[in-house]
Amino acid sequence: MTNTDHMPLAEPASSSEIPVDSGGTGRAYRFDGLAAAVLDNRGSVVRWSRAAEDLTGVTAEEVCGHPVLELVADLPDDLRSATQMPASGRVRLLHQCGNIIDVTFRAIEVDDAEEFLVLAAPTHHVADHEQGAALLRALSSQNRITIALHDMDLATVQTNATPGTFDDRPVQPGTRLCDVLCAEDAETLEAVLRQVLETGAPVVRQKQQVSWRHDPARRHALCLSAFRLEDARGRPTGVAALYIDSTDALRARRNLDLAREVAEQVGKSLDVVRTAQDLADVLVPAFGDLAAVVLAQSVFDGDKPPKQLGGGDLHLRTAALAPTTAAWPAGSRCGAPVPPLSDHPLLRSSQHGKTVVYGRDDFIALMGGPQPAESVLPKDAHAVMVAPLYARGLTLGHIVVWRTGRSDPFTEDETDLMTQIASRGALAIDNARRYTREHRAAVALQQRLLPPATTDTPAAETAGVYLPAGGGADISGDWYDAIALPSLRLALVAGDVVGHGMPASATLGRLRAAIQTLADLEMEPDELLTRIADLVQRLAAEAPPGDHDSIGATCLYAVYDPVTQRCTLASAGHPPPVLLRPDGTAEVVPISPGPPLSVSGMPYETTTIDLEPGSILALYTDGLVERGGRDIDQGFRRLTDALAASCRPDRALDETGRALLAHLVDQAPRDDATLLLARTRAIPAEDTAHWEIPADPAAVSKAREWATRQLTAWGLDDLLFATELIVSELVTNAIRYGRPPSQLRLIRHNVLVCEVTDSSSTQPRLRRARTTDEGGRGLFLVAQLAARWGCRHGQNCKTIWCEQLIECPP
Known part of the structure; x- marks a missing residue:
């Protein structure tokens, strides 16, 4: 209940009980109200009130006709020298029991100074009364605090609420809360006040949401404190209530919390749609009832959006909605294109980077009429705010926030806040867009660098499967290869380059090309790895300073001869292959791995094994067996068991590879995983x-x-x-x-x-x-x-x- 002009409350009459010690007897004398006496012009007592008797212990019969100075213990010098009755002052009176009472008095002339009315009260009571009155005046003057005194029926007795606070009408004595607030809100507040009145337990800073009776659509946040009023004898006389309108404070706090939540929640993902959805989720219900994020179609693919002004088909598509469970119109579904827009002035303002607010009629005009607007206009929507997502010189799309039903209209402060939110959200979405572009390029490069997923040669049928780290979110240098050699032989390769991203992919491409070239020279596996190790050393020497240690790789190279049915292999720090024989038994092939390819000058050893036709040789990278800190031997056992369980003669090899990868690798692995399966064949004698x-x-x-x-x-x-x-x-x-x-x-x-x-x-x-x-x-x-x-x-x-x-x- 905010008020701008204030009517101070009337000062309450003094009513108190004054304990006066009577000679150590412990008996208390009651004093209510002001002591009053009428003196003549000689200072003799003419009349003596009951309150004066309570104050001094002297009855009217005992004091009337006697000078009042007989009751004064010691007269101050300023009064002693006075020639007439002073208007006010302080004196010390003798109580009948012998105690001294310090009182403050005030004298008023009566009947042309023939008589004087003297009012007196204990000095400390007067001080308390003045301080209380000053406090009440200070509270009454606060423009955000409304004070109301309610009687036993909770009708308003006094208040500092002014005209303009409620429907431009003053709050008259006898006004009930239901005359000011909506019925439901008034009933809630009266229940609280009635509880205070009945129990005497005060209520402190209890928050309530209310609406004025003349403006039910707008909600206000009230902070209510209430305590029971009692007379001098402790009997309840009513309730004093302090209403503090904290709507603006709560809105400011909400805006700060919203800005903080946007900073914390938006931008954690590098996926464009996920980032847009996080932005929409933060805005509902903290800022609006419904929210949508629309983006240029090119942004979804990581490309720059076109620069367009005016209406027409702007090639926008809905990226996110909140809440997703709401009954959105058919034209506002996720993924749906935004219909063509008319060349509205507010649209032009938005395209120039300004946050704008549309009324319902403006929005219908923007959509080109009621019928086109019906497909995208939420039910009961009365206002929509549109903020452009502008970052790094590009308008990526817009944030659209709706308010429906009884919600408040948008304010200028909220428009400024939305501009800040849109700026932060635009940066997060643009980061995701740029990552999408780079990731798409890296994936394309990776796909170009890897061989065909399946091959069919006289020596073997092969199938390769590759899963980037993070379930596709990251690109690394893991690779596999199946190289057809002369005399119907087949070379099988699995390798893992150090690092991630484009540098790792570039190194992968150079190593794969070198291995293919050396394989065509038909080198033995150990000699080939020695040559590749020398190449890696040269690549490390060519790398920029500080990146020398980041150039490296492991590799397993095997050559299978279908005529002799023998496989010769060598490893440069790479995990050993797993062999599944036709009888269903599986084992890890025992090999003597040499150092990784980043270490040159060390020899590599070859291992030769016999392979029956129909055997499956599995080459892989460490991402397939290393999982969450698990022991590497346990990873080998899991792979061996899974290979024995999944590989069947009647099952396609590529299907088997995908099933193995799905079973062995986490949904979002921290490292790449590569698997190459080769089902061997033999040339008949x-x-x-x-x-x-x-x-x-x-x-x-x-x-x-x-x-x-x-x-x-x-x-x-x-x-x-x-x-x-x-x-x-x-x-x-x-x-x-x-x-x-x-x-x-x-x-x-x-x-x-x-x-x-x-x-x-x-x-x-x-x-x-x-x-x-x-x-x-x-x-x-x-x-x-x-x-x-x-x-x-x-x-x-x-x-x-x-x-x-x-x-x-x-």
């Missing part, structure tokens, strides 16, 4: 043929004859001529330039592989012979007749190979 080459030049013709017979048996007559020439040249080179023992091998699959192995490490070299040269055309002929050719080195041997395509029958 009837599709291979071997022939030992004697160290005799005559063996060349025998090798041609042997090859011809073998191709005829395989039904490859169309390759006889080319194969005879290839065999002739390769065997001749092995006898002439190599060292025994030598071997010729033919492999039939979708290609015909011809291999000649000898014990020499000399690298063959392709050259173009001159027309007068008698030799030097062997490898040139092989290169022309075969689809591809090459040379690989083994331990104390080398193999020259070539492949010819086999045409499938129609």
Whole structure:
């Protein structure tokens, strides 16, 4: 109940009980009201009131006709020298029992100074009365405190409420709370006052929400303190109530709390939609009844929004609504596009960065009429505030807050607050947009760097699965690879680059390219890892100062030969693979891991295992077995058990990989997880043929004859001529330039592989012979007749190979 002008309350009459000790007897003399006496012009007592008897203990019969000075214990000097009755002063009176009472008096002339009316009271009572009156006047003058005295029926007796406080009408004596407040609120307050009146227990700072009777739509926050009024004998006479209107204070506190909550809650996520939803949730119900966040469609994809002014289709889409359980119109659903808008002046103001408030009619005009507005206008909405989300020179969208029903209209202070909230929210959404853009680029790069998820080669069927850290929120340098090698072999790779983000992805790309290049040179796994370790050292040396230690990786490299059904592998600080055999048993392959690739100059050891056809070899990164600080051995056991339980011959390998990853990895892992599954195959023995080459030049013709017979048996007559020439040249080179023992091998699959192995490490070299040269055309002929050719080195041997395509029958 706020008032601006104040009518001070009347000072209450003094009524008190004055204990006066009567000679140590402990008896108390009661004193109520003011002591009154009438004196004549000589100072003799003419009349003596009952209150004067209570004050002095002297009766009227005893004092009337006697000078009043007989009751004075000692007269002050200023009174002693006075020639007439003073208007006021202080004297000490003798009580009949012998005590002395300090009193303050006031004299009033009566009948042309023939008589004087003297009023007196104990001095300390007068001081208390003056202080109480001063306190009451001070309280009455406070413009935010309304004081009301209510009688036993709770009707208003006195109040400092002024005209203008309630409906521009003064509060008359006898006014009830129901005449000022809405009936329900008045009933609540009267119940509180009645309890105070009945129990005597005061109420201190009790908060109440009320509405004035003339303005029921607007709610006010009252802070009520009330205490019971009693007379001198302790009997209740009414209730004194202090009403403090704390609406503005609570609104200011609410605004501060809202600003703090926006700072704490908005911006924790780097997802655009999640950030928009957090912003909408904070605003309801603290700021409005309904809230929506609409964003430019390009913002969802991380792109910059277009700069547009005026109406039309602004390409906006609803990103968040609060509360989500509200009965929103069909056109305001999450994800729904915002309909075209008319070129309204308030829209222009909003597009220039100003927070604007629309009335219901303005909003309907903005939407182009009642019918278009119906699809987006919430029920009972009477006001809407629209604040632009403007950050870093871009208008990302808008915050739209609705107030419905009996809620208060928006104020200018709330408009300023919403501008601040929108500024903070815009920065959070723009951060999420920029992250979305960078993340999308990193994901695209990662997808380009990884091989196809599945491959199908003569050596094995493979399926790879990759899960970035944070369930896709972060990108790292984990990778896998399946590289087809000559002679139907297959290289399997799993690696983990140190770090996250684009630098890790860039390092991944360089390492994968280097491994593919070295794999084509058909190096042994240990030698290949040694070369890659040297490369990592060079990359670390090229890194900026301070980043040298952040360049590193682990890697597992394996080569499987479907002819021999053997797999040779080596590890550079990488976890060992898990092998699932056709009989369903699973085990971790025992290997001797070398140092990570960031440490060069250390040797790597190879391990060779036999793989039956249908075996599954699982290569992975540590994110699959390290989980929440769990022991690494426990992670190996979980992986082994899950692999044995999930891998079935009738189940697609990629489906198995996804199921394993979902089972073994947390929903939002802290590290990347990569899994490569390879189901091995074998080349049947009837599709291979071997022939030992004697160290005799005559063996060349025998090798041609042997090859011809073998191709005829395989039904490859169309390759006889080319194969005879290839065999002739390769065997001749092995006898002439190599060292025994030598071997010729033919492999039939979708290609015909011809291999000649000898014990020499000399690298063959392709050259173009001159027309007068008698030799030097062997490898040139092989290169022309075969689809591809090459040379690989083994331990104390080398193999020259070539492949010819086999045409499938129609």
